[in-house]
Amino acid sequence: MDISVVIPLYNEEESLTELNDWIYKVMESNHFSFEVIYIDDGSSDNSWSIIRKLSVDNDYVKAISFRRNYGKSAALNEGFKIAAGDVVITMDSDLQDSPEEIPGLFSMITKKNLDIVSGWKKKRHDSTLAKNIPSKIFNWTSRKLFKSKLHDMNCGLKAYKKDVVKNIEVYGEMHRYIPIIAKAAGFSRIDEKVVVHQKRKYGVTKFGLDRFIKGYLDLISINFVSRFAQRPMHFFGSWGSLLFFVGFVIATYLAYAKFFMAGYKMTERPLFYFGLLSMILGVQLFLTGFLAEMISRISREKSKYQIKDSFNIQDEELK
Numbered sequence: 001m002d003i004s005v006v007i008p009l010y011n012e013e014e015s016l017t018e019l020n021d022w023i024y025k026v027m028e029s030n031h032f033s034f035e036v037i038y039i040d041d042g043s044s045d046n047s048w049s050i051i052r053k054l055s056v057d058n059d060y061v062k063a064i065s066f067r068r069n070y071g072k073s074a075a076l077n078e079g080f081k082i083a084a085g086d087v088v089i090t091m092d093s094d095l096q097d098s099p100e101e102i103p104g105l106f107s108m109i110t111k112k113n114l115d116i117v118s119g120w121k122k123k124r125h126d127s128t129l130a131k132n133i134p135s136k137i138f139n140w141t142s143r144k145l146f147k148s149k150l151h152d153m154n155c156g157l158k159a160y161k162k163d164v165v166k167n168i169e170v171y172g173e174m175h176r177y178i179p180i181i182a183k184a185a186g187f188s189r190i191d192e193k194v195v196v197h198q199k200r201k202y203g204v205t206k207f208g209l210d211r212f213i214k215g216y217l218d219l220i221s222i223n224f225v226s227r228f229a230q231r232p233m234h235f236f237g238s239w240g241s242l243l244f245f246v247g248f249v250i251a252t253y254l255a256y257a258k259f260f261m262a263g264y265k266m267t268e269r270p271l272f273y274f275g276l277l278s279m280i281l282g283v284q285l286f287l288t289g290f291l292a293e294m295i296s297r298i299s300r301e302k303s304k305y306q307i308k309d310s311f312n313i314q315d316e317e318l319k
Helices: 016-029 047-057 072-082 099-111 128-146 162-166 174-184 210-228 232-260 270-296
Strands: 003-009 034-040 061-066 087-090 116-120 158-161 190-194 307-311
Touching: 003 016, 003 072, 003 099, 016 034, 016 047, 016 099, 034 047, 034 072, 047 061, 061 072, 072 087, 072 174, 087 099, 087 162, 099 116, 099 158, 099 190, 116 174, 128 174, 128 210, 158 162, 158 174, 174 190, 174 210, 232 270
Parallel strands: 003 034, 003 087, 034 061, 116 190
Antiparallel strands: 061 307, 087 158, 116 158
């Protein structure tokens, strides 16, 4: 199979049929063998009913429905598990990502032997205050922090070599940082492509301003995890040892002063409490690093999401 198109969605009943027809038209005109995988992230409208109907009419449609809303990262992670195409394309379901971009993304992956091609919505049709300006700030910060050349880290339209999606796990709100996660896993051939950003045709966006707060918190998390996930003792142990050493030097000086300087009252000095606090924090950080090091050596069980229904999928665990 050439291409798997993975589409996470939440309450997008108006756009699904039109999107599916558009994808089919593009795939047929380019003679691709393909599948379309819809992941219904706990929609409360008729999205799942429409997807089931699309499956009856089209054997290339596969789908998973979550019992509740887990988020985009969880949806992508489950879609990646069952994707069978040599190239995996992710896109949003609101018709703002154009399926016409798929051939170009596929060509870049295959002809340039790239691991990831990220879309770049150079010209956006979103609210300037609510989305455009925060997005520019967010992407600028990401480029500086991770030494990345991508201009639009959060673009949902991306293409991946199959090996990439089979060797990474996306969780929490980390879908924004898949290129960073993939690079940390050894997939460093990453490029971007300017893509057309369509105006929203149906409904309203499902993301509020809180996503930018979460985005920056995730930015800090992924930066720490990418640097110290495999060696937490290097971070916590280093700072813990430094703080303990500072506290020990202070305690040594105060002990000397207590015994060799007449009338010196050690516990009445603010320095005494600073040294004590420094030693306590140093021990706590060191123990935190030690415990984190032990935990990191134990393979944690992958997150399990409660799936309500699925069809056209061979994986019996999902059924």
